Amino acid sequence: MQLSLQQIDTLTNRRSFLSRTSLGLGATALASLANPNWLSAASEPKSVGALPGLPHLAAKAKRVIFLCMAGGPSHLETFDYKPELARLDGQPMPESFTKGQPIAQLQNTKLKCLGPLFPFRRHGQSGQQISDMLPGIAGIADDIAIVRSMHTEQINHDPAHTVMNTGTSISGRPSMGAWVTYGLGSMNEDLPGFVVLTSEGGRNPQPISSRQWGAGFLPSRHQGVQFFSQGDPVHYVRSAPGVNREQQRGFVETLGKLNRLRNERVANPEIDTRIAQYELAFRMQSSVPELMDFSGEPQHVLDAYGVKGMNGSFAANCLLARRLAERGTRFIQLYHRGWDHHGDLERYMKICCGLCDHPSATLVKDLKARGMLDDTLVIWGGEFGRTPMFQGKGSAAGRDHHIRAFSMWLAGGGIKGGITHGETDELGYNATKDRVHVRDLHATMLHLLGIDSQVFTYRFQGLDARLTGVEDEAHVIKSIVA
Numbered sequence: 001m002q003l004s005l006q007q008i009d010t011l012t013n014r015r016s017f018l019s020r021t022s023l024g025l026g027a028t029a030l031a032s033l034a035n036p037n038w039l040s041a042a043s044e045p046k047s048v049g050a051l052p053g054l055p056h057l058a059a060k061a062k063r064v065i066f067l068c069m070a071g072g073p074s075h076l077e078t079f080d081y082k083p084e085l086a087r088l089d090g091q092p093m094p095e096s097f098t099k100g101q102p103i104a105q106l107q108n109t110k111l112k113c114l115g116p117l118f119p120f121r122r123h124g125q126s127g128q129q130i131s132d133m134l135p136g137i138a139g140i141a142d143d144i145a146i147v148r149s150m151h152t153e154q155i156n157h158d159p160a161h162t163v164m165n166t167g168t169s170i171s172g173r174p175s176m177g178a179w180v181t182y183g184l185g186s187m188n189e190d191l192p193g194f195v196v197l198t199s200e201g202g203r204n205p206q207p208i209s210s211r212q213w214g215a216g217f218l219p220s221r222h223q224g225v226q227f228f229s230q231g232d233p234v235h236y237v238r239s240a241p242g243v244n245r246e247q248q249r250g251f252v253e254t255l256g257k258l259n260r261l262r263n264e265r266v267a268n269p270e271i272d273t274r275i276a277q278y279e280l281a282f283r284m285q286s287s288v289p290e291l292m293d294f295s296g297e298p299q300h301v302l303d304a305y306g307v308k309g310m311n312g313s314f315a316a317n318c319l320l321a322r323r324l325a326e327r328g329t330r331f332i333q334l335y336h337r338g339w340d341h342h343g344d345l346e347r348y349m350k351i352c353c354g355l356c357d358h359p360s361a362t363l364v365k366d367l368k369a370r371g372m373l374d375d376t377l378v379i380w381g382g383e384f385g386r387t388p389m390f391q392g393k394g395s396a397a398g399r400d401h402h403i404r405a406f407s408m409w410l411a412g413g414g415i416k417g418g419i420t421h422g423e424t425d426e427l428g429y430n431a432t433k434d435r436v437h438v439r440d441l442h443a444t445m446l447h448l449l450g451i452d453s454q455v456f457t458y459r460f461q462g463l464d465a466r467l468t469g470v471e472d473e474a475h476v477i478k479s480i481v482a
Helices: 005-012 014-034 083-087 157-166 176-184 245-266 269-292 299-305 314-326 345-369 438-448
Strands: 063-070 120-123 128-131 144-151 194-203 331-339 376-381 391-393 396-398 406-411 419-421 431-433 458-460 463-465
Touching (some): 063 176, 144 431, 144 438, 194 345, 331 345, 345 376
């Protein structure tokens, strides 16, 4: 048989090699549809679909739970107390800080300092300084590492989320969850390796685009799967009316055979994705209803999270995240939409902290009690911070978007608890000491998962693309790594 140049190129490139080698896994997965237990291990979940040679390092974490406070929480009301800003409250913001700097909605206005709206106290044996608005997180002060010197490069929500999720402001690049599952595979064949959950409550919930958890140029099976609280948790996961499980199995098997026959001719990785996703969807018809059913949880656990059922709240999503982590989901991302506090900051901070503080802390405590925190990396924070300057009308104080300084915290999965990394200036405007870019956060996350971010690449448009970028070298935040 004579091959065209295009066919030769397809058969020899890296993606097609992985496609070819995955055919055996696809056949194995198909066989397991008839008997789901025949491949089950006795205890430790095994990674399925990991790239050869990964992990590069001894992994401290097996999975990630990323708690995204969408909208940008104010670091000045959460983790970064500034007494000098309090002293200057109501006075003009010194021009030396702001001249020539990008400001989202405060351009061409008279800038006034806005002091912290809530008291801060020291907590735990470590003495971490945390706002009174976060009593739950204050209770786990010795388990978390607070990073006060975060900075980013995009001042509006969607591009800033894109940087946080993909390491770049260019839309359509792979998300961090897709990179992680591409490299390390899945630990559960019956559930997606990357799951996204959303909730809302607070001021002006910003929309979140599904491309924030997309696979970009990676094989599309690595994109995040969004679970919903109303109706079917996953769209179209149920069989059509009148179709029983045996009929559904027969359909999936037949479709898989047809797709494999086609793939023997064209060697297209997306056909492998199609096969794998049909098979996964079939298995999810059994695994997802059990996952979403909280009736088996002890009452004290439900009370600890403050939930009565799967109602789509952030608290319920935190409990669901723990259940997903138990079942081997590799990357779990929770978005709470409502932190965009341009006005009425005091009121909306109370709402958002009331919804998110206690469940976040309970999740860490629950993982710790179950012996899972040691190998689960929990990350908490938004896409940027808020300005030290007043925004709003009258007494309804708010803060504008701010990219030069904000705070996040990490726990578990190889993180040192009870420490604070980095500093901002006396007004919380600039990260000044041990500055951490979002790409450094990504490099640290990958490092804890056993991945060297500098060599973890995917060839795309002539470049060895990385989550941490191809130009700037990202650095692991060594001071917070145990």
